[in-house]
Amino acid sequence: MLQEAISRRSELKQLDSLGSVAAANFKTARSGYLPILSGTASIGYATGVSLLETMSGELA
Numbered sequence: 001m002l003q004e005a006i007s008r009r010s011e012l013k014q015l016d017s018l019g020s021v022a023a024a025n026f027k028t029a030r031s032g033y034l035p036i037l038s039g040t041a042s043i044g045y046a047t048g049v050s051l052l053e054t055m056s057g058e059l060a
Contacts, residue, residue: 006012
């Protein structure tokens with residue numbers, strides 16, 4: 001019964017929405033201060049021997 005009364009109060013719904021918006025704005029503002037991590041990788045041949053041969057021990 002109390003939950004129903006609270007859910008019908010439009011000002012409480014508005015305050016809840018404002019709180020959600022404020023939290024999203026805070027998260028967005030804070031993200032500008034966090035470090036960014038990025039990187040690249042590649043795989044290929046070294047000295048004519050494939051990396052898979054080297055890893056499997058088939059190197060003479």
